Amino acid sequence: MLAEIITIGDELLIGQVVDTNSAFIAKELNKIGVSVYQITSVQDDKNHILQAFEEAENRVDIILITGGLGPTKDDITKKTIAEYFNDTLVLDQSVLKNIENIWKQYVRQTLLQVNKDQALVPSKATVLMNTVGTAPGMWIEKEEKVFISLPGVPFEMKQLVQNKVIPKLTEKFCLPFIIHRTLMVYGLGESTLAARIESWEDALPDFIKLAYLPDLGRVRLRLSAKGFDKDKILAGVQKQVDAVLPLIKDEFYGFEDEDGIVESIVAKQLTKLKKSVAVAESCTGGKIAERFTVHPGASNYFKGSVVCYATESKTSVLGVSKELIETYSVVSSQVAEAMAQQVLQLFNSDFAIATTGNAGPTKGDSDAEVGTVFIAIATKTHVYSEKLMLGNHRSKVINKAVNKAFEMLLKEIFKN
Numbered sequence: 001m002l003a004e005i006i007t008i009g010d011e012l013l014i015g016q017v018v019d020t021n022s023a024f025i026a027k028e029l030n031k032i033g034v035s036v037y038q039i040t041s042v043q044d045d046k047n048h049i050l051q052a053f054e055e056a057e058n059r060v061d062i063i064l065i066t067g068g069l070g071p072t073k074d075d076i077t078k079k080t081i082a083e084y085f086n087d088t089l090v091l092d093q094s095v096l097k098n099i100e101n102i103w104k105q106y107v108r109q110t111l112l113q114v115n116k117d118q119a120l121v122p123s124k125a126t127v128l129m130n131t132v133g134t135a136p137g138m139w140i141e142k143e144e145k146v147f148i149s150l151p152g153v154p155f156e157m158k159q160l161v162q163n164k165v166i167p168k169l170t171e172k173f174c175l176p177f178i179i180h181r182t183l184m185v186y187g188l189g190e191s192t193l194a195a196r197i198e199s200w201e202d203a204l205p206d207f208i209k210l211a212y213l214p215d216l217g218r219v220r221l222r223l224s225a226k227g228f229d230k231d232k233i234l235a236g237v238q239k240q241v242d243a244v245l246p247l248i249k250d251e252f253y254g255f256e257d258e259d260g261i262v263e264s265i266v267a268k269q270l271t272k273l274k275k276s277v278a279v280a281e282s283c284t285g286g287k288i289a290e291r292f293t294v295h296p297g298a299s300n301y302f303k304g305s306v307v308c309y310a311t312e313s314k315t316s317v318l319g320v321s322k323e324l325i326e327t328y329s330v331v332s333s334q335v336a337e338a339m340a341q342q343v344l345q346l347f348n349s350d351f352a353i354a355t356t357g358n359a360g361p362t363k364g365d366s367d368a369e370v371g372t373v374f375i376a377i378a379t380k381t382h383v384y385s386e387k388l389m390l391g392n393h394r395s396k397v398i399n400k401a402v403n404k405a406f407e408m409l410l411k412e413i414f415k416n
Helices: 021-031 046-059 077-084 093-106 113-119 154-172 190-196 198-202 230-247 263-273 287-293 311-316 322-328 333-347 394-413
Strands: 002-008 035-042 062-066 089-091 120-122 126-128 137-142 145-150 177-186 208-215 218-227 252-255 277-281 302-307 351-357 372-379 383-389
Touching: 002 021, 002 046, 021 035, 021 062, 021 154, 021 177, 035 046, 046 062, 046 077, 062 154, 077 089, 077 120, 077 137, 077 145, 093 113, 113 120, 120 137, 126 154, 137 154, 145 154, 177 230, 177 394, 190 198, 190 208, 190 218, 198 230, 208 230, 218 230, 252 263, 252 394, 263 287, 263 394, 277 287, 277 333, 287 302, 287 394, 302 333, 311 322, 322 333, 333 351, 333 372, 333 383, 351 394, 372 394, 383 394
Parallel strands: 002 035, 002 062, 062 145, 277 302, 277 351
Antiparallel strands: 089 120, 126 137, 137 145, 177 218, 177 252, 208 218, 351 372, 372 383
16 A cells, blocks of 8 residues: 655745654554655645646555645645545535634634635545644545645644544555564664674565664664564564574664654663763753753653853863863863763762763864764763764764764663
8 A cells, every 4th residue: 555745835845844744644654554655745836736646646545635724825735636626615614613613712813714714625525623723634535546635734734644544544445564673773884784784684584674774873773574464574573683683782772662762762771770860061062961851751860961061161060170171171081071970970860971072163172173072971880981083074073972972871771
């Protein structure tokens, strides 16, 4: 079963808005065994939209459309859908009532005709009621093809996909079982990892596909399998996981969960051990803390962070000695380790991370070459650090340092 996602809006094509809708929809479809064949973005132009509809219908079984359902003149999706299906727009009383209720409860302005017109839908469409917004979703079937139009506002789209679209698709179609298992590997480059597991990869059965997903300082290995025999799929993937783990045991740190990021592995281990962590950041500028706190419940294991970017803040806030900085430079293993020990004590945490370095593009308060980063890990019994040379691209230096910091923390946590 194949699907295509069509996003509509000039704002997407000029880079003013990032298309997060497609990623969410694709992930939800994948969970029920629907493969996304193509993602297409088109401008707010009737002919362009009509052409996209026709091409998608010839390629796939399910066409999901987001955007262009607002009350303004540039929102033309509904009218274009009606034209494509040789249909007319009719007033849906249930949608109108929903709009009136939203206005009554939340909007302090007059309900205008353009707002009421959002209750106009193609007569051939089944309305998917949008309980958190005014633009309804629409489901239209043409022979064996399904067109689904959704609002472009992300939180409105998400609730419709989860509560309306996915249930209707699973009811209408006989869909295969699909599974992905993603292994997190740190400290090996993609080519080195591929060489290490080459024999295992060559022996994979046909129904299991392997993908390498490299990032800065880490590689994700994704095993994917799809079919109608669920037991065979699950057993086959688990067999291959068991076979590859001994080949990467020193660099394997866990499986990627629904959140899709390594912080969840750290969170689970800290929670399991009832331990906590604190962070002192210089060159990473708070990005490590951000990676922790973006997740609900982080306060259970993340004590806090100090972003001591300027040299003086390392002494005045963290209490790192001036003599140490003058002797060894602000970008040094000694300062990194002192920062980690000080923030560990400040927050009374079990683990601490500290970063100091020169991300560029020019040298700061140190003579260290651009790309030089020191990362330290401290516990209540010991502290250590590593020196890294991460290149001369500022954003890459920072993100590599963040990923390396999590790798080092994971290694320390797994010792417990």
